[in-house]
Amino acid sequence: MRGLFGLAAAIIIIVFVSGCMQTGEKTAAEAEVKEVEIPVGVLVDLSGPLTTYGWDIKTATTIAGEDVNKKFAEDGKPYRVKLYIEDTGADPKKALDTVMALQAKGVKLIVGPMSSGELKSVSEYSRSNKIILASPSSTAETKYIGVTAPEEKKFIFRFVPTDSFQTKGIAELTHELGVKAVVITYTGNAWGKGLEEFGREEFEKQGVEVKTSVEYPNPPPADFTPYIATLEENVNTLLKDYSRDEIAVVVFSYEEVATMLAQTKDSSVLLDVKWVGCDGTAKSSKIIEDVPEKASRIKLFSTVSETKGGEDFDKLNTTYYQQIGNSPQGYGLNSYDATWVLALSFAEVYDKEGKYNADAMAEAMPGMAEEYSMGNYGVYPVSGEVKFNEYRDRIGSRYIIYAVSDGNWNANGVWEFATNRVEWS
Structure with missing residues (x-):
């Protein structure tokens, strides 16, 4: 009897341990499945007439991606930004080709392009395919980028005031x-x-x-x-x-x-x-x-x-200086904030709907920019208050x-x- 009892006990223990292991494996697998990637394209000029500003944007956006991911991890959020950095040389045709190539990879969010000529070249494609663009440096008035009404610019945000x-x-x-x-x-x-x-x-x-x-x-x-x-x-x-x-x-x-x-x-x-x-x-x-x-x-x-200043600018400036040996410039600051607003807007919509929704995100971004500007997500903009007009262009100040x-x-x-x-x- 003792032998049978011992055998039964051993079987129970093995089944229990096996069940725990399976449960642990399932939990790890579930955790892996739950991680949500936020693919963000970055269109910059690293070889043409805007290289000074292009390298600035590339560096600041890279730091932003790291900071956003750290914040998501600290808050227990499953989202992780993945950047796809591309050199357009400020060429409108290359910008359009690059946006199309990124879309084929599943990239629907883009920091850039930098120049207004590039933005004009990609605006129709962006609208037709619901690709959200957040340019840190395009300043031409709306008619010069082929836009005549606010609804035509639903998916295009500019984090810099116009000319x-x-x-x-x-x-x-x-x-x-x-x-x-x-x-x-x-x-x-x-x-x-x-x-x-x-x-x-x-x-x-x-x-x-x-x-x-x-x-x-x-x-x-x-x-x-x-x-x-x-x-x-x-x-x-x-x-x-x-x-x-x-x-x-x-x-x-x-x-x-x-x-x-x-x-x-x-x-x-x-x-x-x-x-x-x-x-x-x-x-x-x-x-x-x-x-x-x-x-x-x-x-x-x-x-x-x-516009710069505040504790969060000081943090960015320290990291940037360690990497580059100087301070970020205006367009780099804009791109840093654009990355945050894109990521936070994506997370807000995904939390509500369980999926990415371009229309919902485009509607959420203006409000998110203001929430972000007030520090409601534990971080403040490094380029000053981010507020958009009806054309989704930033309202200027100085x-x-x-x-x-x-x-x-x-x-x-x-x-x-x-x-x-x-x-x-």
Whole structure:
């Protein structure tokens, strides 16, 4: 009897242990199944005219992905961001090809593209396939990206204010600099054309004469000398009525300004007047690496939407500095916040519906951005308050004014949208 009892007991123990093991295996398998990947494409320029800003966005977005995943893990959430970083070279066709390739991999959320020309190229495909785009740096007015009504831009969010804000700041800046007449040169894409149109209007409101506007092709030409000659001719004409301190060359351009300056002769009249740039030139490393003396001579006052500060910016800045050796710039800050808003919106919709829903997420993102801005998820934006207008474009507030001196970019002041005033530092 004792033998039979012992045998029975042994069988019970084996069955119990086996059951526990099976239960443990099932729990582990269930845990593995429950993990939900959030695939996020990142479209950046790492080889074209926006490389300074592209590498900034890549670095900041990578850090954002790590921080988001850490937060989800701490909160016991099953979501994990996976980034697909792609170089578009700021080329509209390549941007569209890349979005299509990412969609084939199941990627429905994208940080980017960077330029307005690229955004215009992918906007229809985004709408048709319900791919949510969160651009950290496209600033062209809506009509220049092929949008005429808010519902056409349902899946496109821009985490940067449009040029209707920036051109007001640029016009006030030129006025503050004592400029009374300008010649404009601009890249012939959606972004450049929008800046020229809105800029011309704002200059005229300030009583600043616009002598001419000189468009050059996009992608930019290798030889800028014909365009330089036209600018020189018009500046010389203005010198009949204005002093050199009252004239400026306005460049609505990307980092090709470095090539333009390199091809401008030291004796050129263009180097004797002020130059005013924009967010396409502000803090460009290529400009100060290639033409530091000429850039210092003309100053190249440039504006960029940039708001930062607070404990969460300090954390990002520390990590970024350890990796790169400098601080994140405005578009990098925007991309960091865009990654957070995309991930939090995805998680909110998935929690409710048990699946990804593009329409629900597009509707949730504006509210999520405001919740995120108030710190309701235990983290605050590093680029300031994130709030969108009816076109899902960020509402602007301030632009930092940078200029080159002694071969380096330095902050010279701030233009505040609320007051339309420049405060010099």
